[in-house]
Amino acid sequence: MAGDGFSQNETNLVRRAASCDDEAFCMLRDRYAQHLRLLVARYAANHDDREDLYAEIVARLLDRDRRALRFWEPIAPFGGYLTTIAIRHCAGWLKRQKRSGQTTLGLLPEGGDDAAGVLGELAAADPRDEPQSVVARREAAQELRDAISQLSDSDQLVLALRFREEMAGPTIARALGISHGAVRQRIFKALRRLRRIVTEGPTEPSGER
Numbered sequence: 750m751a752g753d754g755f756s757q758n759e760t761n762l763v764r765r766a767a768s769c770d771d772e773a774f775c776m777l778r779d780r781y782a783q784h785l786r787l788l789v790a791r792y793a794a795n796h797d798d799r800e801d802l803y804a805e806i807v808a809r810l811l812d813r814d815r816r817a818l819r820f821w822e823p824i825a826p827f828g829g830y831l832t833t834i835a836i837r838h839c840a841g842w843l844k845r846q847k848r849s850g851q852t853t854l855g856l857l858p859e860g861g862d863d864a865a866g867v868l869g870e871l872a873a874a875d876p877r878d879e880p881q882s883v884v885a886r887r888e889a890a891q892e893l894r895d896a897i898s899q900l901s902d903s904d905q906l907v908l909a910l911r912f913r914e915e916m917a918g919p920t921i922a923r924a925l926g927i928s929h930g931a932v933r934q935r936i937f938k939a940l941r942r943l944r945r946i947v948t949e950g951p952t953e954p955s956g957e958r
Contacts, residue, residue, distance in 0.1 A: 760823045766810075767818035774815075778807055781831055788832065791913070792839040802842060806835045825923030829916055833924045836909050840902060847898070896946040904939035911936055 762780075765773035782803075789802040810817050810831075821830050897905060910916045910924070918936075922929040 759827055763818060763821055763823075763827055767815050767821075769815065774810070774818075777827075778810075781828065784828065785831070785835055788835050788914075789839060792843060802839060805842075806838050809834060809838065825926075826920060829910075829920045829924035832914055832916070833906070833910065836906055836914070837902075840905055840909075843898075893943075893947060896943055899946055900939060900942060903935065904942060907932065907935045908939050908943070 762773050762777050766777050785803055785806055786799070789799050789806070793799040793802050817834060821827060897908065900908070907921065907925075910921045911918075916924070918932050919929050922932045925932070
């Protein structure tokens with residue numbers, strides 16, 4: 750992912766952009782443009798929606814006197830922080846699309862290694878279940894997308910950062926402003942809830958903590 754590392758140069762660039770330096774903002778936007786466009790392409794099925802999502806995320810960095818930029822602290826990579834903002838926005842967009850009855854993509858890509866990886870994590874929680882049996886029994890790719898949509902926003906965000914964006918635990922912790930231990934707990938609980946939904950159907954509110 751772009752920007753996993755960060756430098757004094759990038760810190761200065763963000764600070765300048767946060768202080769309404771338009772040249773610095775454009776440089777920062779261009780630096781992460783490809784990363785953001787690839788990210789939104791996983792959520793929106795058509796070109797117009799992808800362009801709208803990209804523009805909305807960029808606009809969020811300018812909203813309220815560039816509060817999102819000013820809020821960032823250099824203890825966390827800016828790329829991870831920006832990814833978190835983008836995923837939150839895309840998740841909200843997906844919810845609005847779902848309420849309006851429009852077809853959207855799920856949190857994870859169609860099939861692929863991401864879905865298999867999550868299912869592997871779920872299966873590992875119970876050695877009696879083989880990942881292959883879960884896939885065969887539940888037609889896992891579609892079931893997984895449906896199950897993820899029933900999770901809370903917090904659960905969806907942490908799973909997207911970990912399994913979709915492949916961010917390491919410490920990077921997620923810095924991006925979210927919480928401890929690494931808290932991230933591990935959130936991932937564990939989210940996977941436990943997701944496993945329960947995939948194998949048994951929803952049996953309790955997704956907001957369980």
